[in-house]
Amino acid sequence: MAHPFTSPAELRTRLGEVGYLADDALAMATHLALGLNRPLLLEGENGVGKTEIAKALAELLGRDLIRLQCYEGIDTSQALYDWHYGRQLLAVRGSEDARAADVFTRDYLLSRPLLEALEAGDRAVLLIDELDRADDEFEAFLLELLSDFAVTIPEVGRIVAPSPPLVVLTSNRTRDLHNALRRRCLYHWVSHPDAEREFEILRVRAPEVPEALARQVAGAVHRIRGLGLGNSPGVGESIDWAGALHMVGVATLSREIAAATLSALIKDVDDQQLVTEKIDLVVPSSS
Amino acid sequence: MSAEPIEVTGRTCVEFAALLRRRGLAIGPEQTTAFYAALHLLGQVGLRELYWAGRVVLANQREQYPVYTAAFAEFFGPPAEDDHGLPAPPRDRPLVAVDREAGAPGTPTARPGEPEEEADEARVVPSDVRLLKVKSFALMDADERRRAAALIRDLRPELPRRRGRRRRPAPSGPHLHVRGLLRASLRTDGEPMQLPRRRVPFRERPLTLVIDVSGSMGPYALALLRFGHAMLHTGHRVEVFTVGVHLTRITESLRRTSVDAALRRIGREVDDWDGGTLLGTAVRDLVDRFGGHSAVRGAVVVMCSDGLDRDDPETLGSAMRDLARRAHRVVWLNPLKGDPRYRPLQRGMAAALPHVDVFLAGHNLVSFEAMCTALTRRRVA
Structure with missing residues (x-):
């Protein structure tokens, strides 16, 4: 249970120092993941900073970030390990007695991200990103890894991590993950930040944007999310928008300039129309 | 603190x-x-x-x-x-x-789990079949309903398929199966004698049933639930939702092996059975919550409703537009269409229709067969 933070509050402060502003629940989730050596499953809409938390933790703990981006059709040979077939064939043909040649040993194994993270142990943060994009068979590969921090390779045997790595899984919920996987993890639903926290995030991530403008942007984005768009803008997009507004050289947000720069914030034509229609609600007249 | x-x-x-x-x-x-x-x-x-x-x-x-x-x-x-x-x-x-225990008040009409439907086995004599097939579900008596259930179970349509991603070993195929090659060549002193292959298989698209359970739809909803149960238990990827006042996902309840036990459970779980319809709101909810989920994106969606909606028709129209954009194909079953004099003039139905690929009746077995053909057929235009 050795990890350097004594309380969720401390972890939260330290995460703030590396540029990630977590809320109470997320700080608790990461604190427990570190203390209990449990994988952390993060779900939430696009652009709420699920991937960023893994990067921030890797930086904070001084560990390597090993990232496995999932996609449809990913399998063990891309995620876990593969045999070096060329070398194996050469070894078999080069040896005196092909039957005796044992080419299924660790030497002929190519590590892929999961195996790499296992062997690195607590020197690594393993990020399994967008797990919902992989097909459900793939989840089964992960079960042994997540509960025991080990993988079994039929020809070699069981490879156990010297010390458990920190594992972060993310999902956008395009499909339901199996309950067997959920139960091995700690779970946290990451929601969009409220206006106040988004303002703090803007101050940290886009320090060049003046404070007054950042506050207006945070407020406007918060109200836009309340409109019920098809795709609500994420934190990354509001940072982009603040940057765009700063670039065109405005000091305060007006309706005209907000509507003109909307392309940095909202990436769907129906949503853009909706926001343009309701721009009076988004940017109150007092500002 | x-x-x-x-x-x-x-x-x-x-x-x-x-x-x-x-x-x-x-x-x-x-x-x-x-x-x-x-x-x-x-x-x-x-x-x-x-x-x-x-x-x-x-x-x-x-x-x-x-x-x-x-x-x-x-x-x-x-x-x-x-x-x-x-x-x-x-x-x-x-x-x-x-x-919410079994104490829920029992409502009349065809709420699932009534004693009539316990026998799964029904013998069907071919000569009756033709008559049974054209009879509306709403007019069937208990015995006919049981025989219809057996026929529904045997419908077994093929669902459209899309290309998968994962390569699998196969007797023939465009890719070399190197792992198998190495294994095979060990037996022959490292000399590869045969070249095993791999290919990308096709995967079936998921089928999603969205079933209106408001007042007049009871018998049709039950027939379609039986269809969903049969599809689920023959290994297809099926999701089932009911709509009434709101959206309820009932796939998990339908997983029970016995169709009657499953229907009884659904009868307890769905609390807007025989209620009114807020179809537009419910479909909007489906798109919002499952728009990116495999239950909607790229799926074959079958809606079963009479289109009588207390919502603003605009709500249903825009929700159906978004649904049609995400789904592979949208089939709408409207039992009222079984009457040849029917014209889709209610405003809700009229708003939804431009976004529907196939519009069918779904009030008897013949139109269920037509639905199965529509599910299988390739997308036109």
Whole structure:
């Protein structure tokens, strides 16, 4: 249970120092993941900073970030390990007695991200990103890894991590993950930040944007999310928008300039129309 | 930090987990253990820390948050509300409807699970079949309904397929199966004698049934639920929703092997059976909650409704437009269409129709067969 933070509050402060502003629940989730050596499953809409938390933790703990981006059709040979077939064939043909040649040993194994993270142990943060994009068979590969921090390779045997790595899984919920996987993890639903926290995030991530403008942007984005768009803008997009507004050289947000720069914030034509229609609600007249 | 620390023992953890289980969260012993370990790790905790720690360990889906919060407040007392407060419950209703026991008032008409449908085996004599096939589900008596159920079970349409991603060993195929090649060549002194192949198989698209359970739709909804059950149990990827006043996902209940047990359970779970219809709102809810989910994106969606809607037709129109954009194909079954004089003139139906690929009746077995053909056929234009 050795990890350097004594309380969720401390972890939260330290995460703030590396540029990630977590809320109470997320700080608790990461604190427990570190203390209990449990994988952390993060779900939430696009652009709420699920991937960023893994990067921030890797930086904070001084560990390597090993990232496995999932996609449809990913399998063990891309995620876990593969045999070096060329070398194996050469070894078999080069040896005196092909039957005796044992080419299924660790030497002929190519590590892929999961195996790499296992062997690195607590020197690594393993990020399994967008797990919902992989097909459900793939989840089964992960079960042994997540509960025991080990993988079994039929020809070699069981490879156990010297010390458990920190594992972060993310999902956008395009499909339901199996309950067997959920139960091995700690779970946290990451929601969009409220206006106040988004303002703090803007101050940290886009320090060049003046404070007054950042506050207006945070407020406007918060109200836009309340409109019920098809795709609500994420934190990354509001940072982009603040940057765009700063670039065109405005000091305060007006309706005209907000509507003109909307392309940095909202990436769907129906949503853009909706926001343009309701721009009076988004940017109150007092500002 | 909350005011005073709380004493939490192992027994408390177990009892709290037991309460959550009674409320419908499937909590395994390892989660209870982890909860206790978490508290041990945190040392002295206040009510708020206890709340967050418990939620992280014990509630493993967002839908479970409201249930968890309620149970927590009941067991430990409400966590102190300070500056940040607790998150407002998510806008969608909790999926786990529990503690609503069998005592729900039985309603007349064809609510699922009535005694008539216990016999699964029904012998069908070919000469009756033709008559049965054209008879509307609403006019069938108990015996006919049972025989129709057997016919529905045998429909077995093929669903459209899309290219998969994962390569599998196959007798022939465009890619070399190097792993198999190496294995085979070990037996022949490293000399490859045969070249095993791999290919990318095709995968079936998921089928999603959206079934209107308002007043007049009972018999048709039951027939389609039976169809969904049969498809689910022949290994297809099926999702089933009911719409009435709101959207309910019933796929999990339908997984029971016995169709009657499944229907009885659904009868208890769906609380807007025979109620009114807010079709537009319910379809909008489907698109919002499952728009990116495989239940909608790229799926074959079958809607079954008479199109009588108390919502603004504009709501249904725009929701159907979004649904059609995400789904592979949208089939609409409207039992009223079984009457040749029917014209889709209600405003809701008229608004939905431009976004529907295939419009069928679905009031008898013949039109169910037509639906199956429509499911199988390639997309036109």
